Structure formats: C-alpha cells, structure tokens
Amino acid sequence: MSAVQSSGARRVGPAAGASPIWWLVFKRELGELWLGGKALYLMLVYTVLMGLYAWSLATNTELNLLPLKEMVFEMVKAAIAVSLFICLIVGAESVSGERERLTLEGLLLTPASRGELLVGKFLAAASPWPVALAIAFPYWRAVSQGDAVFERAALWGAVVGSILAPAFAGLGMLISVLCNTNKASMVASLAFYLVFLLPTTLAGPPKIQRSAALWLKQYLLEWVNPMASSNRFLQRVLIDNWPAADVGILLTMPVVFLCLTVVLLVQHGAPALRLEAGVAERVRPYWAWVAGLWHSTAGFASRSPSRG
C-alpha cells in the first residue's frame, strides 16, 4: 500500500510524543529568519551601526569629552533602540509577509489553533534580541574601558531590552495581523516606532520648569512612553549610580506595555489571524457609528436657533 492509499482507520488526533505546534512554528520561523538570511542581514547592519557609534564616541573630539559612564549609557541606549526596531520589523513582516508570499493559507488549513501559530511566530520575532545583546557586549566593554559601569550596563541593559524587545515584536505582529501587505505593515510599524522614539531624542531630560504643573506634565509624558522611561531608568542607574530599586517604578510602563501587547496579541490578534486582514470590514461598523454621530450633530447644529 502506498502513502497515497489510505491507511484505513484515519488518524485524527495528535500522536504521543508529537511536538507542540507553537514549538514547530517557532523552529520553522527561526530557520526562515536566520538560515534564510533576513535576520543575519539585519544583524550585520546592526553590528556596523554599533561599530560606527563606538568609533565616533572614541574618536570624535566633542563626544570624547563625555564622561565614561555617559558614553556607556549612550551605547546601551543605542543598542536597545536599534534592537527594538529590528524586533518590530521582524514582527511586522511575520504575518503580512506570509500573506504576500501566499504561505499563510497552508498554515491556516492545519488544525493548529491561531493562538499557537502566533505564539511560535512571536517567539521567533523576539529572537534577534539575545543575538543583538551578545553582539553589543564587546562594544559596551570596549567603551567602558574596564570600569565597573560595564557590569551594571550589561545587567540592566539586558533586563530593559528583554522587557522591551518582545513588546515591540508583539506590537509589530499585531500591526502585521491587521495589514494585508508588508508595505502597509512596515509603514504603520515605523510610525509607531517614531512615536516612541522621537520624544526620547527630541526632548531632553525633564528640567526644572517654571511651574510644578509643567514639570509634572513633562515627567508624566516621559513616564508613559516605555522607551523614554526605560532610558531614564538606565540613566539613573548607570550615570547617577542610583540603586535600581529606587527607580524601579520607571520600568512599570515597559512591563505594562509588554503585558498589554501579549494580551492584545492573544485576545485580538489570534481571532484576526485570517487569510485576508479585512480591516475595512472591522472598521466599517465604527465608521458607520462615527458617520451617524456626525450627521446627527450636523443636523442638531443646523436646527440650532443661534444659527438663525
């Protein structure tokens, strides 16, 4: 009897010793990501960027005047920012890319639950972070020039990145689940990334403002941005030598952001993992509601006595 022939009694359930589906998907995604070359290429770019940044810190006369701890802090901040971007775009490509390559349908046709598929993809999307961290260590060590700040940088850089990297990978995946094309997914992800990144680069540290209210506003804006608050945490720990426990509150938002992303991915991403994203279908009821509200408001305004 050939394999094309039926075995008679059809097998319908998983056999004993079968691997969990999330693990199978994770392994396949890792293979595609790393052996396929996509992640390797991104890591190469990351390594070059890190090298250039470390070189400029060491040779640029102005940057060279920075205290050692600040240089290490800048390197840690840069490594994390670039790693988050890599995790975000790997996540952003994970579902919409499969839609574009027409490989998603094959996966959706298996008995695997959507949640298990997403978990496997999520873990693979976060996989660039440990590699990026391993690449960053020698640079951090070189810049710290044997100072004890390297140990704190290695520990707290790893902690902060390990919270933020999966969160950004998850955010990218959420966007990817809702987009039919990679282009849309990448553009939306880039927009989100800039929303998080720009406040950390454009605005300086909270300064003493003329009023306490203004200072509080600035402080809150920084606190709600997980990238900004984790940068502040690293600054306090690495440069100001504050005990981590004293500024641990600054890691609240990164942790909340990670939890929120995972919950959204499981609760809303899994049911939305379909052959076509169908965002328009899901937005239509809300749009109809907004349009209705607009019409009724406009109608009310036109009947208003003040308008004559």
Add this chain to the structure above:
Amino acid sequence: MYTRPREGVGYSGSALVEPEAKRGDVPESQASQPPILVAQDLSRSYGPRQAVRGLSFSLNAGRILGFLGPNGAGKTTSIRILTTILEPSTGSFAVAGIDHRRPEEIRRRIGVLPENLGFPRQMTGLEYLSFFGQLYGRGAGDARSLALALLEDVGLKERGRSLIGTYSHGMRQRLGIARALVNDPAVVFLDEPTLGLDPRGQQELLGLVRRIARDRNAGVIMCSHLLWEIEKICDDVVILSAGQVIVSGSVRDVIGRSQRGGIRVTVPPASLAEAQRVLEAAPEVTNVAPVPELPGCLRMDPANAGSAQDHALNNKVLEGLIRTGIPILGFGTEGGRLEEVFLQLTDKAIK
C-alpha cells in the same frame, strides 16, 4: 500506519483514466455509505455582495466532484467556506459527520490544495512535508517517513532534498498535493490543480487525483476551468454561476441535459458550394449553411430534431459527399459535451 508504495505504481497518464462507462454510476458500496461531505444552503456575503447563495450538495467517499463556473461564480469562496477558511453567512456543512462549527476538527479531516499556494523557498520538499506532518500531530520520525513515502508517490523522490525554490511549477503542484495528503484526509479539495502545467504534467496530475479517490476512498472536490478534464475524471459535477448552483448531478446526467445541435462538415473551400448543393438535396438534413468564421465548414441541422447523434443519419450525409468525390476534411456533431452544457447553462444564467 502506512507502508512503502507498491512496485510499479506510476503516473504515466494513459493508464490512469478510468473506463468512461464506469463514470457517473455510484457503486453499490458507495451508495450504501452516508455522504462524506454534506453542504446545506450555504451562503456568504461580502458587505452587500453575495458571493455564494444557497449552495447545497453532497459528496460520497471515493467519488470526484467537479466544481465548475465562470470567473467570479463563487467557486473559490465555496471552497474556502468548506475548508473553514471563511465562515458561511448562513447555512451549514459537515465533513465526516463533523459540524462546521468545529473547524479545527474539520481541518484534521480534510486536505487542501489552494489555487495559489505559496511555498517557503528555503525549505526542502522533505522538510516541508515533515513539518506539516508534525503539525497534524505526528512525531518527527513518523512525519519524516510519511514525507518520504508521499514524495515517492507524487514522483518527487529524487528531488525531495532539493530546496523548493528550485522546483518547477509542476513539481510544486505535486508537492502541494502531497501536502494535502499528510493527514490521510477524508475529503480532498483541489483548486485548479493543473493550472499552468504542460499536457504531460496535466495527465500525470489527473491520474494522481483519480488514485487519491480510488485508493484512499477519499471524496475529492476539484475546481477547474478545463472542462475536458472534469469530464474525463469526475463522477459528479456542480456548475455555479453568480454564486448559485445552476445544475448538479452525475457528469453523465448533466451532459444528457445538453441540447443536441447540428452537424458540421469541413471540405476544401473550393468545394464548398458544390458540397452545399449536395447536402441541400439530401432529405436527412436541413438549414445547410456555411460557417462564416470557419472556411470550408458547413453547418446543418438534422431534419428530425434530436437525431444529430444518430450514426445512420451521419453515415448517409457522408455517403452523399463521398459519392460526388468531394474530399471530407472534418466531420462532427454538436452537443453531448460538458463544455456545451456549461456554455448553454452559464449563458442562460448570465442573461
């Protein structure tokens, strides 16, 4: 468990097509079984547009059902509903007794070759099939053995360890069919399986489809635009137009519904006028006229409607021409083909 394929089982087209006389008849063993797939009044809407309306049919194990329809008739949407990729707006269906509201259970029992299935280019055929075997709950070793056996069965044994990126279109289609079989499905859905294949590739694939139904006792639903292919290997047919079933039944019954047309004779264009004169004089035929778009072709109706398949009449028509020494380059009767039924019915539906 499976065993190694039988020696000598190949896919050389000609030996794979069942005798025509057998098609359309439901064997007693199949007739006594409950249908493996039952669809009742399935509908699906995209906003205000109804892609599928009131789709009902059933499929027995071991039979091949052809799904036909013009572009946009709702074939792919119907397949996506039946394979649980889309939810029906109304109606229900069951596969092997499993209700459509248990999609994961249904997916364990079906195999699908979608119309446009993408493949990971960086995996080998063997890795690809092993991966899907594991997704269906097999252990790694078991999945690998199955993958090897399936690769051999679909004629890809020699290329199993090559990257899929190096496969031709035909090889990918065969790999797609192998993928659809990893779970030993009760129902196999094939959406345009021979699309883009050369004639030999088409023959080989059709043979494989026939064997899937016969050897696995699986129900097969096959979408195709190639009507000869449906006519050749399908037992039953459903013709859709504008999302609705316009005819269904065994291929033989559906073909029997076609209107019997006329007779066509092709002679050298120089002899056309003489041939027309001879035929107009024959009492067996009427309305003899040249076909403007086909040089040298004359079309006529049998004098008694419905007798175009009457071989005696056809012989008399030919005898008249032969006696006068006019060379006959071609002869044919209209009607009696699935293509004509399809064109008649879909034309009516569109009008």
